[in-house]
Amino acid sequence: MRRCERLGRQRVGSYSFIAIIVGLLVGIATVLGQGVLPGNWNSLANSGTVWLIPAFFIGGLGTTRRRAMAGAAISLIGMVAGYYGYAKFVQHVPHSLYYIAVWSAAAVVGGVIFGLGGNLWRRERGGWHMAGSGLLGGLFVTEGLHILTHAGYGHMRAVGWTELAVGFVWILVLERSWPARFLSLAAMLPVVALGMIGYGLLNAVTS
Structure with a gap:
């Protein structure tokens, strides 16, 4: 019984780790993509819609609906952290705490919805x-x-x-x-x- 519990915790930990790493990488790629895509197309790099694609598939990897929603939310919070963290500490571009708070809240809401959606589609x-x-x-x-x-x-x-x-x-x-x-x-x-x-x-x- 205890061994099953430990394995369950390890799987949850691995899933959360994957979610946050994917989120950080997507957030950083968003900053870099804005400087690569031409003209109006660079709006796609900064689109919340594009961010929700990996969150959806992260949700699909969740073994339960609750884990799927949490994993997707973690990935989106990671995207917010990656985006604003890279902009601040690498590019030295300041950002408003208000917008960071708004997008963090939106990440939680979007993670719940699209994590569940990905889980329903997959399972x-x-x-x-x-x-x-x-x-x-x-x-x-x-x-x-x-x-x-x-x-x-x-x-x-x-x-x-x-x-x-x-x-x-x-x-x-x-x-x-x-x-x-x-x-x-x-x-x-x-x-x-x-x-x-x-x-x-x-x-x-x-x-």
């Missing part, structure tokens, strides 16, 4: 599985629509259309049959509706 079947696929696809469709409908983002329309297309491509990749893909597309609808509301709230606290 469930039927409707819950397709709901997980619809969550990731809907994420990109939401950001694409947000860019295309935002008055100040007219110069980024190519990025918006690309993200819109990527959202549908994710459904093609994550599902293996056309009936499942159509059901996942249906699952995207509430994701997009709630996502647009979420963008409105996020703009309110960061503007």
Whole structure:
């Protein structure tokens, strides 16, 4: 019994370690990517949507829903730490503590949602599985629509259309049959509706 408990703790520790390392690396890559991608495309390097992809798959590695949500949240917090830590200690660029706090809180919320989504996609079947696929696809469709409908983002329309297309491509990749893909597309609808509301709230606290 004790041996099983020790093995369980070791696995949880390894999972958490992987999550934080992935997060730190993605956060640092975000800073570096902003200087590599040309023009408006560098917005993809600084996109919360892109950050949620590894969080989703980290959630898929979790053996329980609770671990999946915690692991995804840890990875996203690692991304925040990697991004702002590299900017401050390597590039010597100061950042507001307010924004660090806002994005840390968003990391916890995003980790819970997308960690659960990744776990449902990886470990469930039927409707819950397709709901997980619809969550990731809907994420990109939401950001694409947000860019295309935002008055100040007219110069980024190519990025918006690309993200819109990527959202549908994710459904093609994550599902293996056309009936499942159509059901996942249906699952995207509430994701997009709630996502647009979420963008409105996020703009309110960061503007």
